[in-house]
Amino acid sequence: MEKLLKIKTRRYAAGASQYKRYTRSRVGNAFYFAFLLAAGAFSILPMIYCICTSFKPLDELLIFPPRFFVQRPTWENYLALPNLLAKLRVPLSRYLFNSLFVSGVATALHVIAASMAAFAFSKSKLRCRMPLFLLVQFGLLYNAYTLAVPQYLIFSKLHMIDTYWVYIIPAIPSAMGAFLMKQYMDDSIPDALLEAGKIEGAGIFRIFWSIVMPIIKPAWMTLILFSFRDMWAIIPSGTIFSEELKTLPNIMNTITAGGLARAGSAMAATVILMIPPILVYMLSQRNVIETMSSAGIKD
DSSP: OHHHHHHHHHHHHHHHTOOOOOOOOHHHHHHHHHHHHHHHHHHHHHHHHHHHHHTOOHHHHTOSSOOSSOSSOOSHHHHTHHHHHTTOSSOHHHHHHHHHHHHHHHHHHHHHHHHHHHHHHHHOOOTTHHHHHHHHHHHTTSOGGGGHHHHHHHHHHTTOTTSTHHHHHHHSSOHHHHHHHHHHHHHHOOHHHHHHHHHTTOOHHHHIIIIIHHHTHHHHHHHHHHHHHHHHTOOOSSSOOOGGGOOGGGHHHHHHTTGGGGHHHHHHHHHHHHHHHHHHHHHHHHHHHHHHHHTTSOO
């Protein structure tokens, strides 16, 4: 039974990775390429400016109007970071642990919860699944900041203020994750494959973990990227007061407190904080493209 399920799972997984091909005229291709090039340049300019500023000496930081590119690059801003971080009340290792722990746990729980919810929305026979999925779609319209007050009241009633739970719990029921996974499952998992698993005697959880999850690997890899990126940069407001529970982005408040004189060091710290999300994206880039195409977002 296990060999049959593995063979069918691999077969459908290979079929799910096919891309659609489109034909355009040369003028259309040129316009499309120019638009993407302009959009990409506009998106990457802030990152380039951040990197350039991190290498600027103090005299170039004080020039007005400010220059985009650095004239005399220096490593002084990066070398000054250890001295600035040594003045923190809490060791840097504690901030690093908090960021890694919160990002890892919240991302793992979010991927599992979103996958299970999407499986129910996509393949269950419940009559209320479509109305419930409509509520999930409505959740895409709301910004996280609009829920700050209700979340604070709930965490206060549950005595969770100043705990790791204020980071983790809000990240689990993400509407975007459930929507993305559901759209991918609709396109990639045929009902015949699930019926074959049931005929072979597999239960619902066995089907989910052994058949569904391997097929939707590109989707949950994409979800890992989005969730990790958001959690790595999270700064909770009004729910974390203990310095020992704060994450790496909170260090920016300490560095930028020095004003314009520390702008270079602040940008240097920002560049360092950008490295982990970029590495995660580089590892899952192919899966992101495949997921967006299959889920109907890239089209």
